[in-house]
Amino acid sequence: MKKTWTVARKDLLILLRDKGSLFWVVGFPLLMGLLLGAIFSGTGRPMTGMQVAAVDEDQTEFSKTFLARLDSLTAVTITTTSRDSAFQLVRTGKRAACVILRKGFGETGGVFGDSAMIEIGIDPARQTEAGYLQGMLAQTAFALLQERYFSSQGIKRELHQLMQDSHAWGGLDSTQKGFATGFLSNLAAFMESTEPDTAASAGTGKTKELMPIAVTAVTDDRARPRSGFEIFFPAALLWALIGAAATFGVSLVKERTAGTFLRLRIAPIQRAHILAGKGLACFITCLSVCALLLLIGHVILGVRVADFGIIVLAMAASSLSFVGIMMFISVLGKSEEAVAGAAWGILLVCSMIGGGMVPSIFMPGWMRAIGSISPVKWGILSFEGGIWRNFTLAEMMLPVGVLLSIGVVGYTVGVIILTRADR
Amino acid sequence: MIRAENLRKQYDRLVAVDGLSFHVDRGEIFGLLGPNGAGKTTTINMLVGILKPDGGSVNINGADDPTRANVRQSIGYAPQSIAIYDRLTASENLEFFGKLYGITGRRSKERIAWALEFGGLKDTGKKLAGAFSGGMKRRLNLAAALIHDPPILMLDEPTVGVDPQSRNLIFDGIEGLKRQGKTIIYTTHYMEEAQRLCDRVAIIDHGKILALDGIEALIRGHGGSSVIEAELERVPDDASHLPGTLDGRRLRIVTPRPLEELAALGRLNLQFAELRIDRPNLETVFLNLTGRSLRD
Numbered sequence: 171m172k173k174t175w176t177v178a179r180k181d182l183l184i185l186l187r188d189k190g191s192l193f194w195v196v197g198f199p200l201l202m203g204l205l206l207g208a209i210f211s212g213t214g215r216p217m218t219g220m221q222v223a224a225v226d227e228d229q230t231e232f233s234k235t236f237l238a239r240l241d242s243l244t245a246v247t248i249t250t251t252s253r254d255s256a257f258q259l260v261r262t263g264k265r266a267a268c269v270i271l272r273k274g275f276g277e278t279g280g281v282f283g284d285s286a287m288i289e290i291g292i293d294p295a296r297q298t299e300a301g302y303l304q305g306m307l308a309q310t311a312f313a314l315l316q317e318r319y320f321s322s323q324g325i326k327r328e329l330h331q332l333m334q335d336s337h338a339w340g341g342l343d344s345t346q347k348g349f350a351t352g353f354l355s356n357l358a359a360f361m362e363s364t365e366p367d368t369a370a371s372a373g374t375g376k377t378k379e380l381m382p383i384a385v386t387a388v389t390d391d392r393a394r395p396r397s398g399f400e401i402f403f404p405a406a407l408l409w410a411l412i413g414a415a416a417t418f419g420v421s422l423v424k425e426r427t428a429g430t431f432l433r434l435r436i437a438p439i440q441r442a443h444i445l446a447g448k449g450l451a452c453f454i455t456c457l458s459v460c461a462l463l464l465l466i467g468h469v470i471l472g473v474r475v476a477d478f479g480i481i482v483l484a485m486a487a488s489s490l491s492f493v494g495i496m497m498f499i500s501v502l503g504k505s506e507e508a509v510a511g512a513a514w515g516i517l518l519v520c521s522m523i524g525g526g527m528v529p530s531i532f533m534p535g536w537m538r539a540i541g542s543i544s545p546v547k548w549g550i551l552s553f554e555g556g557i558w559r560n561f562t563l564a565e566m567m568l569p570v571g572v573l574l575s576i577g578v579v580g581y582t583v584g585v586i587i588l589t590r591a592d593r
Numbered sequence: 594m595i596r597a598e599n600l601r602k603q604y605d606r607l608v609a610v611d612g613l614s615f616h617v618d619r620g621e622i623f624g625l626l627g628p629n630g631a632g633k634t635t636t637i638n639m640l641v642g643i644l645k646p647d648g649g650s651v652n653i654n655g656a657d658d659p660t661r662a663n664v665r666q667s668i669g670y671a672p673q674s675i676a677i678y679d680r681l682t683a684s685e686n687l688e689f690f691g692k693l694y695g696i697t698g699r700r701s702k703e704r705i706a707w708a709l710e711f712g713g714l715k716d717t718g719k720k721l722a723g724a725f726s727g728g729m730k731r732r733l734n735l736a737a738a739l740i741h742d743p744p745i746l747m748l749d750e751p752t753v754g755v756d757p758q759s760r761n762l763i764f765d766g767i768e769g770l771k772r773q774g775k776t777i778i779y780t781t782h783y784m785e786e787a788q789r790l791c792d793r794v795a796i797i798d799h800g801k802i803l804a805l806d807g808i809e810a811l812i813r814g815h816g817g818s819s820v821i822e823a824e825l826e827r828v829p830d831d832a833s834h835l836p837g838t839l840d841g842r843r844l845r846i847v848t849p850r851p852l853e854e855l856a857a858l859g860r861l862n863l864q865f866a867e868l869r870i871d872r873p874n875l876e877t878v879f880l881n882l883t884g885r886s887l888r889d
Contacts, residue, residue, distance in 0.1 A: 429674035
């Protein structure tokens with residue numbers, strides 16, 4: 171252990187004196203956190219495929235049709251579930267929002283009445299999309315109402331029904347009935363002569379104002395993000411880990427090309443200790459930079475830590491994962507240039523698909539699915555769990571498990587390739 | 594002290610080392626002389642246990658496994674590449690490598706001071722190695738191999754790319770180490786270095802030892818004749834009794850006994866405008882053995 175620490179201490183000292191590497195490990199992630207936080211603190215709306223959990227508490231024909239119509243929109247993908255499950259899905263970041271159709275939704279058409287018949291639960295990280303979702307809900311509700319009451323076909327259907335039921339009208343004499351049925355016949359004839367959508371278009375003016383929707387942020391009361399910085403700081407932390415992994419991966423290949431690795435191997439120290447020393451230095455760097463960035467975020471930008479134990483777990487798991495990744499990328503080439511190119515190429519793609527550059531909500535569904543192979547996605551989720559999602563230990567198990575698995579696989583593959591290359 | 598028996602190493606179709614056998618006695622400087630790609634570094638790497646031989650055996654100080662910690666503790670290795678950290682100072686480099694060999698505390702300070710002195714870096718110990726000249730880096734590279742005071746040294750082309758001043762400093766240092774009784778394996782493709790420093794030399798090419806002996810014995814055995822070249826002030830009227838061949842006023846004599854020939858010329862009362870003796874050396878030994886120059 172003493173010799174492992176000797177190797178690690180040397181690497182940390184070298185990193186501290188390498189201003190270029192320090193920028194990528196500390197400066198760049200901080201810059202990303204500031205930029206992303208500033209950009210996304212404002213408004214934004216998803217481009218495609220918002221993942222939404224839906225709860226049908228009304229269970230009427232209208233509510234079922236409503237959800238089916240909502241699901242048919244390309245901008246929304248619906249998963250029907252229970253209320254508890256829906257909130258859990260949003261809280262754990264698996265869905266951007268949940269839509270709950272309350273009892274009585276079918277009677278009011280979701281539009282009329284004083285109390286909200288539709289409830290939206292939104293992931294606070296995606297608060298800006300609540301309005302967008304509201305708009306889509308209103309569009310769907312009024313499209314159904316138009317078909318029912320305001321379209322020419324709908325009105326004609328209602329007129330014919332009225333004329334058929336005219337014999338049952340009470341309180342009218344035959345003259346009045348004749349006048350009324352005549353009026354209805356003329357009106358039906360007039361409707362026949364109009365364009366199909368003319369009548370419908372008249373009913374779309376004040377849709378949103380008519381439709382009360384209750385919007386709530388789905389988090390524990392104890393932790394709720396207060397700013398874009400708080401939401402996007404996890405991505406900044408992942409950039410720090412990417413920078414550290416790339417820096418140490420390149421430094422390992424540099425040791426091999428410069429001959430210092432050879433010198434270390436001739437010393438009375440096992441190869442495992444040398445590599446462990448490099449890994450330890452990378453791990454300490456990852457932890458330190460995460461702690462430093464969180465401190466900066468906390469003091470300057472107001473980023474809080476909801477659960478210290480969870481954030482430590484997230485930092486440890488993410489750091490270990492990126493130590494493994496560092497070991498893997500160090501064997502991707504035989505020169506510093508080759509490894510640096512491959513490392514940044516791979517890690518940038520991981521960041522891109524994992525939500526490190528653009529929030530995953532802006533991605534199409536297939537890309538979000540692919541993003542699950544990226545350690546960046548799981549790293550961000552684990553940090554969010556500690557910063558504001560208020561994950562329990564059980565909820566942390568999935569991201570932590572994935573991160574550790576990636577780390578173990580990366581480290582093992584790296585060491586095997588390195589050992590073979592040195593034979 | 595060091596024994597290699599029938600060492601063999603092959604990379605795909607390339608046979609890098611092909612049945613090398615030699616031994617090095619305690620306190621001896623043993624040279625591996627050969628052109629680039631001859632198999633010198635591969636041989637050293639097998640001796641220190643970095644490379645596993647495909648065949649043959651290595652024995653260092655009675656131990657068959659050079660990867661054992663106590664064997665490695667007894668070896669100092671200066672690789673051909675400059676294997677130091679640019680972003681550490683000279684002292685920090687030496688301290689780091691010393692720690693790997695268990696050199697700490699007061700002993701570390703003493704050894705660092707000695708190594709800096711050895712490398713002529715006493716006044717630059719606190720400077721970053723990256724700011725050093727090529728010669729200074731070479732000297733630090735060598736000093737780092739000595740930080741733990743090993744009885745065995747393996748120096749792989751320790752003077753490549755250095756200025757004459759640094760080269761002489763390194764030579765003086767190595768001669769000093771020999772006086773201390775260190776056992777040294779020294780690889781080079783500079784025959785002047787081998788000739789100055791080594792007690793015995795193995796001339797290797799294409800992974801094989803072509804000849805192995807002391808310097809003089811090698812030259813005697815494989816160097817061929819000396820060449821005396823003289824430009825005469827005046828060609829004698831009767832030139833038929835002159836040895837060698839005469840071309841105008843230029844006389845050329847090829848002989849295995851140059852001193853005897855010079856004495857004979859002296860007796861002829863000739864006046865020389867210029868006189869030169871080219872004695873065979875390790876370069877001519879290599880040329881005679883392979884048909885190529887060492888620097889080809």
